[in-house]
């Protein structure tokens with residue numbers, strides 16, 4: 001049995017050190033915000049190449065607080081993509097604004113800059129490109145369009161800790177960068193956590209106030225905010241795990257390279273690509289296959305845990321029926337939805353395990369190709 005993700009294997013070699021860090025928080029009593037969070041913020045800002053990092057409760061709050069800090073609210077529109085985790089759009093709705101979707105590029109599954117211009121209206125305030133699966137969107141044209149129209153750019157880097165675009169870290173390309181430390185992410189907490197990074201001290205200050213009930217001083221509330229603070233325990237765990245992030249990403253890249261090699265040139269199979277000038281951190285290794293649902297079920301039956309990221313595009317979610325998008329609105333995103341299959345990838349995945357995944361997948365694709373040929377002969 002090869003799991004899709006193995007957090008046990010990931011934490012086992014670090015468990016004693018992580019438990020000691022948790023104990024230090026328990027002994028100090030600094031559970032909500034406080035010095036452990038501040039220490040992690042400094043370390044994460046440094047590692048990300050940003051002036052400031054603000055620890056928050058989760059990645060969704062990171063996005064929502066960033067939009068809020070940019071002044072996005074009722075009546076505004078924010079542009080993002082339909083093939084992402086739901087929270088990329090949900091954060092926009094939580095601010096009272098309207099999500100507007102644009103299609104993605106086939107080869108990276110990230111925002112199509114040429115579709116962006118057409119989606120801009122007088123109500124547009126911001127753009128949220130999503131660095132899906134661990135590779136950044138094509139930021140240069142996106143930033144140029146944003147500058148021309150004076151729009152804020154908030155990067156959804158929730159899957160892209162350590163990814164680079166033309167040598168620059170994900171999250172430092174736009175006005176603010178948002179991260180999730182959900183346990184399964186490339187940098188994962190022992191629960192929920194997130195962060196916002198920015199080089200803009202005013203925006204950082206606003207996020208800090210908004211994450212803490214709009215307090216400028218204890219019990220003095222300048223504005224209405226939320227309880228969006230990071231936990232001390234999560235900060236202590238993350239500070240330790242951050243030290244290994246580059247190594248863990250290097251392991252993921254090695255896994256991806258082995259998949260690339262073993263799965264090359266197989267009819268009916270399209271592999272993910274790393275674009276020139278980008279450093280992909282392979283949060284997800286997603287291939288495209290014809291009979292996806294059949295392959296997914298068979299892989300599971302044969303002991304290989306796979307996933308789909310994501311099975312329903314956001315514009316067709318029941319929650320967004322009111323936005324009025326119909327099937328066919330975003331052909332590329334919808335095609336990806338129908339055919340994408342995420343293979344197991346995590347830093348501790350071994351070459352023999354990868355061989356097994358590849359052998360199983362190849363076997364399935366060959367037998368389903370035979371079936372299709374047999375059907376063609378029969379008819």
Ligand SMILES: *Cc1c(COP(=O)(O)O)cnc(C)c1O
Nearest residue numbers: 058059060085087088158180182
């Ligand atoms: C995980 C994720 C989020 C939300 O993060 P949470 O910490 O779960 O709130 C947002 N966007 C993307 C692309 C994600 O993968």
